[in-house]
Amino acid sequence: MPLTAEAIQKLKEKMKGKGFKLTGPRRKILEYLAENDGHPSAQEIHAAIRQMLPGTGMATIYRTMDLLARLGLVRALVLNDNRLHYEIDRDGDHHHHLICTGCRRVEEFASCTFEHLIGDIESATRFVVKRHDLEAYGLCPDCAHKARCAGE
């Protein structure tokens, strides 16, 4: 479910509103993230942006993703393949990730039950919890099936 044109416009305005320039690379990166679902790495984003702005350098991707994360527009995720991955932070859509160790497919899941737990953790530890990451690793239905056929 890609973002609507209006939602994309909002993102761009948020950026300008905070005093950051809306440059070519930034515009394209925002559009790319908004129009494509998924959890691309910096490298994948770079490859995609280069199709439209061939000169774009890798450093710009890192700088932009860092900025977008600081602005709260994207979320960075650790998917255990020694690179960061990113996704648009659609507000009100808090979810977690299930990663297939067979084919690297990423499935999303929400867990409202778990969210309630944060309060318990806070009172037990006296920490102020700002953010949490939960990733589950396992086998997707396809890979689980293949594994079963191959005999554990």
Add this chain to the structure above:
Amino acid sequence: MPLTAEAIQKLKEKMKGKGFKLTGPRRKILEYLAENDGHPSAQEIHAAIRQMLPGTGMATIYRTMDLLARLGLVRALVLNDNRLHYEIDRDGDHHHHLICTGCRRVEEFASCTFEHLIGDIESATRFVVKRHDLEAYGLCPDCAHKARCAGE
């Protein structure tokens, strides 16, 4: 709560039992992990081992940690500082981590409620879940206090 001498002995035997040599570095690394609580990085382990076995190379630390993880004796953790951290896998002590973004202090917490959820996730997504990581980031009581004094 460091491990007892007998528990350490068990670890060493487990290693030999599986056909791996109990070498100087391996012995020291096991003892270091068992006797010190915490969540050291490979670099921290290296520094500690070098006090006792000055010649020890970094590659040996990585190789040993990898072996210990494969043997199920240690667990590797992602604490968002772009290096892996490790801890002895005391059996039956499944817990998660709360990381203070102010001072990097790591607190442990268990969450039996959450563990139940894994089954729900499995039936909702049809994935076979093998393992999950949950980390919460926030401010420890001290850092939260300091932040409050400094005025948000």
Add this chain to the structure above:
DNA sequence: AAATAAATGATAATCGGTCTCATTTACCTT
């Protein structure tokens, strides 16, 4: 259109982690 500070691209540098290979060592076997 000119002025200005921010952003970019090329490139070097850093850093965690892996690989290679000659040398050493633990653990059999005698």
Add this chain to the structure above:
DNA sequence: AAGGTAAATGAGACCGATTATCATTTATTT
């Protein structure tokens, strides 16, 4: 207890992801 053997080690090259530097370009303000 010495000798044989494969596994483990240490030194250093290597790698891929990310960050830093700096001269040039560009989005915005005038």
